[in-house]
Amino acid sequence: MEHPENSEEYKGLTVNKGIEQPSTINPYRKFQRKPKRQQLSAGDYVEGILQGNTTLLSQAVTLVESTLPEHQAIAQEIIEKCLPHAGRSVRIGISGVPGAGKSTSIDAFGLHVLERGGKLGVLAIDPSSERSKGSILGDKTRMEKLSVHPDSFIRPSPSAGSLGGVARKTRETIILCEAAGYDKIFVETVGVGQSETAVHSMVDFFLLIQLAGTGDELQGIKRGIMEMADGIVINKADGSNLEKAKLAAAHFRNALHLFPAPESGWTPRVLTYSGFYGLGIKEIWDMIYEYMDFVKANGYFQYRRNEQAKYWMYESINEQLRNSFYNNPTIADMLQTKENEVLGGTVTSFTAAHQLLSTYFKTKQ
Numbered sequence: 001m002e003h004p005e006n007s008e009e010y011k012g013l014t015v016n017k018g019i020e021q022p023s024t025i026n027p028y029r030k031f032q033r034k035p036k037r038q039q040l041s042a043g044d045y046v047e048g049i050l051q052g053n054t055t056l057l058s059q060a061v062t063l064v065e066s067t068l069p070e071h072q073a074i075a076q077e078i079i080e081k082c083l084p085h086a087g088r089s090v091r092i093g094i095s096g097v098p099g100a101g102k103s104t105s106i107d108a109f110g111l112h113v114l115e116r117g118g119k120l121g122v123l124a125i126d127p128s129s130e131r132s133k134g135s136i137l138g139d140k141t142r143m144e145k146l147s148v149h150p151d152s153f154i155r156p157s158p159s160a161g162s163l164g165g166v167a168r169k170t171r172e173t174i175i176l177c178e179a180a181g182y183d184k185i186f187v188e189t190v191g192v193g194q195s196e197t198a199v200h201s202m203v204d205f206f207l208l209i210q211l212a213g214t215g216d217e218l219q220g221i222k223r224g225i226m227e228m229a230d231g232i233v234i235n236k237a238d239g240s241n242l243e244k245a246k247l248a249a250a251h252f253r254n255a256l257h258l259f260p261a262p263e264s265g266w267t268p269r270v271l272t273y274s275g276f277y278g279l280g281i282k283e284i285w286d287m288i289y290e291y292m293d294f295v296k297a298n299g300y301f302q303y304r305r306n307e308q309a310k311y312w313m314y315e316s317i318n319e320q321l322r323n324s325f326y327n328n329p330t331i332a333d334m335l336q337t338k339e340n341e342v343l344g345g346t347v348t349s350f351t352a353a354h355q356l357l358s359t360y361f362k363t364k365q
Contacts, residue, residue, distance in 0.1 A: 042077035049082060049180045052119075054153055057180050061155055064169045064176070079172050082179035087305070089121075089178045090292060093199040095189045095225070096209030101235045102188050105209060105275035107143040112281045113184055114151055121182035122146065122154045123170055125189055153182060171202045171312055200228045201311050204301065205288050208232045212241060212248035226252075227259055229268055231287055237272035238279060245272045264300040266291055330363050331356060 040056075045063075048056030063075040094109075096102050103124070110120050122143070146152045155173065174185055189199050200206050208229040226232075232252050237245035252270045262268065269287055273280030295301040325331060338352040347355075 042074050042081060045074075045078050046081040046179075049078075049176060050085060052181050054180075057153065057176060058155070060176055061157075061169075061173050064172045065157060075172070079175055082175055086175040086178035089174075089183045089185050090205070090288070091174060091185045091187065091203040092288065093187045093189065093196075093203035093206045094209065095196050095199065095206070096235075097211070100209045100211050101275045102209055103143055105233075105235060105273075106186055106188060107146050108275045108278050108281050109284070110143070110146045110152060110184075110186065111149070112278075112285060114149060118183045119151045119181055120146070120149075120153070120184045120186065121174075121177035121180075122152065122186045122188065123173055123177075124154065124156045125170065125187070153177065153180070170199075174202060196225055196228060201308050204295075204304070205230050205291055207284075207288075210234050210248065210252065211236060212245040226255065227262075230262070230264075230266060230291055231268055231284070232256075232270045233280075233284055234270070234272045235275050238274040238277050242272075264295050264304075265298055266294055325357075325360055328360055328363060331360050334359060 040059075045056055045060045049060060060075070060078050063071045063078070066072065066075070094102055094106060106122060106124075110122065114120055143154060147154055157170065157173070170187060174187070177185055185203075187199050187203055189196055196206075206228050208225060208231070210232060212234050234245045234248050234252075249270045249272050256268055256270070271280060271283055271287065273284060275281075292301070295304070334356060338347070338356055341347045342349050342352050
């Protein structure tokens, strides 16, 4: 391209032609298609998981969380083969209001327990956006020490709006982690709500984290969540907040006396600690170990594990029925019509539901 500066009207000014640039593509390089990643069999995954291979464990968890039918088929095969090697861990559910310091506390709890030996798996449930369906999955950033520890495995999972925020496949993930040799499993919930019921149904010890000095302490005393807790801990019990934490602990202890005795026979305890400064962590773990010895001695531990297995069988049935209903082609065609009829006021919601279900059962005959 000629420069305009070289025209007659700009006499005395000359701009030389630039050097032609070589191509950015190497003409001597032979391009080859990137080979497809080899598809592993269920046996390959199981073998890697039993050897403690965290890469294959992560890939297996991804298959478990996938909704694709082909992924679900191989995931179920992996779970069945891992099942005989599972069930040997202590499963601990950790809940509390947002901002209570759950992730920071897990970092402190985890380091304490790893000092005694063993391996720790952390399943952190992250809330998904109702709009974008996306999830930040940022819990790992708040577990700075655990995330680099060689004996820990942290898996943030999006809640995907299922079961009040608990990832639908967390229970299966627990089985895979146990088969990989993780003898301590933490399940962190997104906050106080329906998710706690689901987490309670898959753990041995349910720990509720509370805060002091945030207003009326009795606001934190909700009957449903308190009845599920095997232990209550007041976080940030340090500095000027120490006395407030002790006062809050006294309130919670008094409130616990108003509830009926737990089925396990264990009396829930209230402790104070500081996750940031690592104060009082040993006392919390001593409480958890004492609880485990107590429920194993009176037979409640095995009873609860059996009840949990039964609960999740029925949950799986409900989930399969729901998926079968909505994936039925006849129902998919009818749904919009029935929805318009309900909105138009020509039929009631109950009548439309009855007609849809009747049609569904006829297609299954």
